[in-house]
Amino acid sequence: MPATKALDPAVDALSERLGADRLERAAPLAPHTTFKIGGPADLMYRALTQDELAAAVRAARELEIPFFLLGLGANILVGDGGFRGLVIKNDVDTIEWLDDTRVRAGSGVKIYHDLIQMTVARGLGGLQHYVGIPSTVGGAVWQNLHFLSPPPERERTMFIEEVVEGATIVTEEGEIRRVDNAYFEFGYDYSVLHVRPDVVLDVTFRLEPTPREVMRDTIRENLAWRDDRHPDLWLYPSAGSIFQKIEGVGAGRLIDQCGLKGHVLGSAQIFHKHANIIVNLGGATSADVRALIELAQTTVQRELGYELKTEIGMVGEF
Ligand SMILES: Cc1cc2nc3c(=O)[nH]c(=O)nc-3n(C[C@H](O)[C@H](O)[C@H](O)COP(=O)(O)OP(=O)(O)OC[C@H]3O[C@@H](n4cnc5c(N)ncnc54)[C@H](O)[C@@H]3O)c2cc1C
Incomplete structure (x- = not known):
């Protein structure tokens, strides 16, 4: 039935x-x-x-x-x-300015395009680091969206939590509440939303007046960085990094060391430029992707002794 x-x-x-x-x-x-x-x-x-x-x-x-x-x-x-x-x-895409530096965005607003464009145009910095990353505001808070600090350092990881002032949520009990940044207990690839079934309705960002030229440089550099290493979503659909970061080692490097970069199963491939990304070559199934994930996990464990944990969420029936 x-x-x-x-x-x-x-x-x-x-x-x-x-x-x-x-x-x-x-x-x-x-x-x-x-x-x-x-x-x-x-x-x-x-x-x-x-x-x-x-x-x-x-x-x-x-x-x-x-x-x-x-x-x-x-x-x-x-x-x-x-x-x-x-x-x-x-698809909640409202954007409301609260004052000169604070903007409240509906949780369905796309950070890249809608929000970055608008805030950079106003000379406000903080979101430009996340250019080129597909994300809604809600998804960004769920995972504490992050990227490397601008060049030349590229050493520090910047997190969306740095510009989140607060949010409106619906709790598990159906109550609508305003909460502050601390409520989310942000960590690396983590917010409290992983364990509390709240739904974020909107997020207030507090941004910093920043010269537009500085932000445009960051945007240019970050887009070029992505272009070099990441699959173009139109050509190679993907979900970004598959495995969680392993401090000081890098999940992608381990997979590469095992000779799996470029490996194809069904219509899915461990991306030839970046081994922590699996791409859909056209008509891939979730079974193809899962088989590649398992292959990477068992090979890296057997040959190098590291446990690879998935970063992406598995949704529905496999
Ligand atoms: C090419 C590519 C590059 C990427 N690069 C990066 C990167 O550099 N850095 C990085 O951090 N991530 C990166 N990612 C991963 C991804 O972009 C982020 O995790 C992003 O925040 C996901 O947002 P989303 O709206 O698509 O969330 P979805 O995938 O739709 O959902 C993810 C989770 O968030 C929950 N969620 C979504 N909205 C809400 C809400 N309003 N309230 C409560 N829970 C909610 C969902 O239920 C789900 O559990 C990349 C992905 C791709 C495809």
Whole structure:
């Protein structure tokens, strides 16, 4: 029996609350991920405003329908079996200036393009380091988006937490709360959202007046850096780094040392320029990607004694 059948009574109630015409059934998820991989969601709802996002989260919780909140899908691998339940696609794209240096962005705002362009144009720095990284505001807070400090040092890792002043969230109990930076307990590739099922509705960023030319230099340098090392998403869909950082060693270097750079399984490849990235060569399945992940993990463990842990989220049925 299709999983949507089992959900039907709850789906009827959900349709009433969110609007039947707004719920898409058997919605393909692959186009909504940067990997371009993954089966359908039983149901998909695109939240366009913060009220809609909060209402969808509350409705799913109250009706006990499993849900997944989807940003740009740049840090996940969706299983070929898709997702049983409701995928809430976050398209909340409001941007509001609170004063000269503080901006409040809806959690579905794309950092690259929308927010960076707007803040650089106003002469405000802090977000330009993350140019070229596909991310919504919510996804950035979830993972504490990071990148290397500008050249010539390129030594320090910069984190989005450095410019987050606070946020509005919906808690597990459905309460809407304003929280400050400390609430998120930010760490490397970590925020409290990994263990608390809050949903971020908006984030307030506090930025620094910075000469536009300095920011434009950073943007140019960072885009060139990415161009050299990272796959172009149009040619090689991917989810960025697959494995967590191993301090002082580098997961990619270990995989490379084992001779796996460029290795192909099915239609997925360990990227030939950067071994911590797996790319979709066209028509790859989640099974192809999982097989490459397992191959890298077992080979590196056997030959070099390091344990590779995945950084990306596994979503749905594999
Ligand atoms: C080519 C490429 C390069 C990359 N380079 C980098 C890099 O340099 N640095 C870096 O840090 N990352 C990098 N990444 C990874 C990715 O861009 C980030 O992790 C990004 O923040 C993911 O955002 P998203 O909106 O796509 O989140 P999604 O992948 O859609 O979701 C990721 C997780 O966040 C949760 N989530 C999303 N929105 C919310 C919300 N509003 N409230 C609560 N939870 C939420 C989701 O439920 C999910 O669990 C790269 C990815 C790619 C494809």
